[in-house]
Amino acid sequence: xxxxxxxxxxxxxxxxxxxxxxxxxxxxxxxxxxxxxxxxxxxxxxxxxxxxxxxxxxxxxxxxxxxxxxxxxxxxxxxxxxxxxxxxxxxxxxxxxxxxxxxxxxxxxxxxxxxxxxxxxxxxxxxxxxxxxxxxxxxxxxxx
Numbered sequence: 535x536x537x538x539x540x541x542x543x544x545x546x547x548x549x550x551x552x553x554x555x556x557x558x559x560x561x562x563x564x565x566x567x568x569x570x571x572x573x574x575x576x577x578x579x580x581x582x583x584x585x586x587x588x589x590x591x592x593x594x595x596x597x598x599x600x601x602x603x604x605x606x607x608x609x610x611x612x613x614x615x616x617x618x619x620x621x622x623x624x625x626x627x628x629x630x631x632x633x634x635x636x637x638x639x640x641x642x643x644x645x646x647x648x649x650x651x652x653x654x655x656x657x658x659x660x661x662x663x664x665x666x667x668x669x670x671x672x673x674x675x676x677x678x
Contacts, residue, residue, distance in 0.1 A: 537653055537654065538653040538654075538655065538657040538658045539653060539658055539659070540661065541658050541659065541660050546658075547668055547672060548672040550612070550635065550636055550658070550660075551665075551668065551669050551672065553611075554582070554611035554612050554635065554636075555583060556582065556583045556610050556611050557574075557577055557583070557584055557612045558586075558587055558600075558603060558606060558610045558613045559574045559577075559584055559585070560587040560613060560614070560615045561588065561615065562574050562586040562587065562588050562594050562599070562616065563594075564588070564591055564594050569616070569640075570616040571594075571595075572666075573614075573664065573665060574595055575595060576666050576669075577665065577669070579677070580675055585597060585598075585610060586598075587600050587601075587602060587603055588600075589601045589602070603625060603629055603631070604628050606632060609632075610634045611634060611635050611636070612635065612638055612665075613625070613634045614638045614640065614665050615637070615640060616640050617643070618643075619639075619644060620645075623647050623648045625648070626647075626649075626651050626652050629657065633656075633657065635658060636657065636658040636659065637658070638660045638663070639660065639661045639663075640662075640663070640664055641662060642662060643662060645661070
């Protein structure tokens with residue numbers, strides 16, 4: 535089994551963003567003013583399918599919302615996490631069942647324990663980076 539790795543290389547991040555289509559967003563807020571909502575909305579305008587993960591919500595951004603990653607049946611390319619660092623390990627464990635290509639911890643979020651679990655399972659990890667900033671920077675994309 536191939537081990538995953540922590541991705542920091544621009545070329546690898548760009549390739550991941552170009553080849554991915556479906557992003558599960560953990561902690562996606564229904565509030566338009568929140569970063570998670572703005573970033574997921576941006577990704578949606580760039581052609582990604584957003585799969586919201588937010589207990590207590592039925593739908594966000596026109597997509598069915600799930601209570602947890604465990605409830606998702608569809609293939610997921612990237613799990614993008616907007617949760618406090620101490621909450622990330624539980625979501626990493628849930629992500630193991632989905633086998634996403636990458637697990638992305640947003641800007642300000644790092645969790646080495648979660649990263650080790652994911653890497654061992656063959657899932658690549660990005661930490662402490664904003665997926666929107668990286669998308670705009672590496673793919674020369676802009677808000678629509």
